[in-house]
Amino acid sequence: MNRTFKSIVRKEFLHILRDYQTLIIIFIMPIIMLIMFGYAITLEMRHIEVAVVDHARTPQSRQLLSHLQSSDFFVIKAYDPPESQFESLLQKRQVRCIMVIPADFSLSLTGERFTPVQLLIDASDPNAANFIQNYFQKISALFNAENNPQFKFPFEIVPRFLFNPNLKSEYFFVPGLIAIIVLLISALLTSIAIVREKERGTFEQILVSPVHAYQIILGKVIPYIILGFVDSVIILLIGHFWFQVPVHGSILLLLATLILYLLTGLSFGLFVSTITDSQRTAMLIALLMTILPTILLSGFIFPVPSMPVIFQYISQIIPATHFLKIIRGILLKGIGLWELKAPILYLTLLSALMIGLSIKKFKVSLE
Amino acid sequence: MVPLTVENIKKSFDNVQALRGVNLQVEKGQIYGLIGPDGAGKTTLMRIVVTLLNADEGEIYFLGKPTKNNIGFVRANVGYMPQRFSLYPDLTVEENLRFFGDLFDVPQAVQTKRMEKLYQFSRLGPFKNRRADALSGGMKQKLALSCMLMHEPGVMVLDEPTYGVDPVSRAELWDILKQLASEGKSILVSTAYMDEAELCDQVGLIFKGKILASGKPTDLTQSLKRLIYLITTNNAHQLYLQLQTVFPAQDCNLFGNGVHLIDRKQLGLEQIKKTLLDRQIEFHDIQPIQPDIEDTFLELIHQREVPA
Numbered sequence: 024m025n026r027t028f029k030s031i032v033r034k035e036f037l038h039i040l041r042d043y044q045t046l047i048i049i050f051i052m053p054i055i056m057l058i059m060f061g062y063a064i065t066l067e068m069r070h071i072e073v074a075v076v077d078h079a080r081t082p083q084s085r086q087l088l089s090h091l092q093s094s095d096f097f098v099i100k101a102y103d104p105p106e107s108q109f110e111s112l113l114q115k116r117q118v119r120c121i122m123v124i125p126a127d128f129s130l131s132l133t134g135e136r137f138t139p140v141q142l143l144i145d146a147s148d149p150n151a152a153n154f155i156q157n158y159f160q161k162i163s164a165l166f167n168a169e170n171n172p173q174f175k176f177p178f179e180i181v182p183r184f185l186f187n188p189n190l191k192s193e194y195f196f197v198p199g200l201i202a203i204i205v206l207l208i209s210a211l212l213t214s215i216a217i218v219r220e221k222e223r224g225t226f227e228q229i230l231v232s233p234v235h236a237y238q239i240i241l242g243k244v245i246p247y248i249i250l251g252f253v254d255s256v257i258i259l260l261i262g263h264f265w266f267q268v269p270v271h272g273s274i275l276l277l278l279a280t281l282i283l284y285l286l287t288g289l290s291f292g293l294f295v296s297t298i299t300d301s302q303r304t305a306m307l308i309a310l311l312m313t314i315l316p317t318i319l320l321s322g323f324i325f326p327v328p329s330m331p332v333i334f335q336y337i338s339q340i341i342p343a344t345h346f347l348k349i350i351r352g353i354l355l356k357g358i359g360l361w362e363l364k365a366p367i368l369y370l371t372l373l374s375a376l377m378i379g380l381s382i383k384k385f386k387v388s389l390e
Numbered sequence: 391m392v393p394l395t396v397e398n399i400k401k402s403f404d405n406v407q408a409l410r411g412v413n414l415q416v417e418k419g420q421i422y423g424l425i426g427p428d429g430a431g432k433t434t435l436m437r438i439v440v441t442l443l444n445a446d447e448g449e450i451y452f453l454g455k456p457t458k459n460n461i462g463f464v465r466a467n468v469g470y471m472p473q474r475f476s477l478y479p480d481l482t483v484e485e486n487l488r489f490f491g492d493l494f495d496v497p498q499a500v501q502t503k504r505m506e507k508l509y510q511f512s513r514l515g516p517f518k519n520r521r522a523d524a525l526s527g528g529m530k531q532k533l534a535l536s537c538m539l540m541h542e543p544g545v546m547v548l549d550e551p552t553y554g555v556d557p558v559s560r561a562e563l564w565d566i567l568k569q570l571a572s573e574g575k576s577i578l579v580s581t582a583y584m585d586e587a588e589l590c591d592q593v594g595l596i597f598k599g600k601i602l603a604s605g606k607p608t609d610l611t612q613s614l615k616r617l618i619y620l621i622t623t624n625n626a627h628q629l630y631l632q633l634q635t636v637f638p639a640q641d642c643n644l645f646g647n648g649v650h651l652i653d654r655k656q657l658g659l660e661q662i663k664k665t666l667l668d669r670q671i672e673f674h675d676i677q678p679i680q681p682d683i684e685d686t687f688l689e690l691i692h693q694r695e696v697p698a
Contacts, residue, residue: 223476234493
């Protein structure tokens with residue numbers, strides 16, 4: 024490495040250190056996102072507000088209510104509201120659902136008749152409505168098992184959750200977060216860093232020097248590779264030690280694929296910087312090309328198979344979709360290189376293609 | 391060997407002809423001033439000289455070599471200062487200087503020596519740890535010039551280095567250029583300030599992509615054979631408008647100190663005075679003056695636009 028090249032790298036580090044906005048994006052944002060996704064945004068629900076109307080008032084009906092209260096899934100907010108208030112309770116979001124126990128509840132239980140218990144659910148949030156229904160079904164199954172020990176179900180599905188037995192959403196989010204942060208740094212920040220030189224006119228100045236264009240680009244990119252890598256390791260460490268995300272597979276393979284993914288992001292950043300002249304457009308294009316599809320279409324939050332077919336195809340183009348397969352595979356399933364050959368190959372080819380395009384489009388003059 | 395020769399350079403952008411066959415030569419130890427208004431083609435020409443743009447036609451020889459096939463050689467040996475301040479605002483004076491020294495692979499020890507000299511030159515020494523964006527306009531330009539001098543180029547191309555700089559700093563910058571020329575450097579410098587023409591050894595008056603005239607500044611002003619009168623008054627602008635009703639518009643030029651009137655028909659001082667009095671045009675004084683570069687330039691432009 025000659026002095027010229029080192030000097031470009033050092034200069035880029037100085038730029039980053041003296042720009043607190045970049046520093047915040049690099050070091051503070053990942054941690055904020057981690058905390059947000061880890062705590063605030065969870066897909067499971069807790070403390071669901073319920074109203075109950077107990078027309079029966081028998082030991083059995085009270086037993087059902089105590090079942091409801093024994094978990095921290097439900098909080099009973101209102102007892103026996105008049106029927107006329109049902110709608111307004113739901114509309115004002117004071118409760119998410121209302122359970123109505125009929126007057127003949129105990130009678131029909133002992134009479135071994137079919138016993139309907141009404142449940143009114145606010146389905147304006149369909150996901151939540153589904154959760155509520157599922158929880159209630161579990162409670163009713165539990166109640167039935169206790170009260171009718173002799174009653175046998177013909178068969179029952181006994182699920183066993185593999186790779187994430189407690190269904191913790193952190194297991195899901197931490198790898199996804201790494202996919203986003205790495206892309207943010209490698210694609211967004213590098214493209215802005217290169218375009219900034221064009222915008223300020225410094226590019227014109229350094230072009231008139233013995234330095235080769237590839238030295239300029241590489242020198243600008245290396246600090247971001249290092250920072251992106253350090254950032255990912257920080258997220259991994261917090262994910263592992265704070266959120267207890269397991270690492271079942273090879274750490275070496277994980278780091279190697281991380282670098283590959285960094286390279287892919289970088290190739291996108293480079294490409295964006297060759298087709299734009301202002302920081303603002305670079306930021307917009309980088310966001311549209313990388314961050315948005317990564318969050319929405321990669322399977323980071325919404326599972327790919329449940330998307331409309333066209334989006335499933337689009338999601339196959341997005342590098343993060345493939346990186347998520349890799350990182351979730353390594354962290355949660357402990358799979359190795361052989362099982363991951365397809366996504367790794369895809370990322371390699373994509374990076375090569377984008378870098379090739381960028382080199383072809385990169386200008387060493389002002390025309 | 392001539393350090394820099396520009397031969398019949400033509401360049402178009404889309405449908406606009408930016409340069410229509412420019413010729414010039416910068417000798418060793420000479421300051422060549424490219425003088426012209428905005429949009430005349432100065433920046434385009436300079437960018438072609440430093441290989442940032444390709445010419446459509448014509449040839450440029452840099453230290454004897456055609457620039458077309460020697461892009462690397464030109465870029466490594468020329469000193470180029472673009473029009474816009476293009477250093478790193480978040481780096482300090484010293485960091486900027488070091489960076490440009492490193493870009494041209496100047497050894498560390500040599501850099502230190504040159505920086506000492508440049509600090510004396512530019513009087514930036516006391517500010518060496520200040521960030522470039524905290525410098526005044528004049529100091530920024532001196533820093534840009536100093537960065538360009540870190541690799542001691544023999545040929546320099548400076549695009550409007552005094553643009554937007556206060557008069558004191560302008561004088562300082564020109565002192566530095568003079569000093570460099572006396573050390574044997576060849577300098578191609580552009581400016582829109584006519585008064586800077588007299589500081590050059592050689593000037594080329596460029597307008598709409600063509601050099602209208604070139605030569606020593608004194609020769610150029612003497613080439614304007616017509617007599618010029620300076621008419622002073624309180625309201626120069628009103629006088630300027632009134633004069634245009636009496637004399638051809640291209641013969642009247644509004645200056646800071648009054649109106650310059652070209653006596654194209656050789657009426658003589660008395661006749662002009664009489665005309666002004668007849669027309670009841672108010673003025674303080676009228677006297678013949680030595681034409682300067684601006685008079686020459688305006689006359690050349692008029693000749694071009696109104697073929698006599």
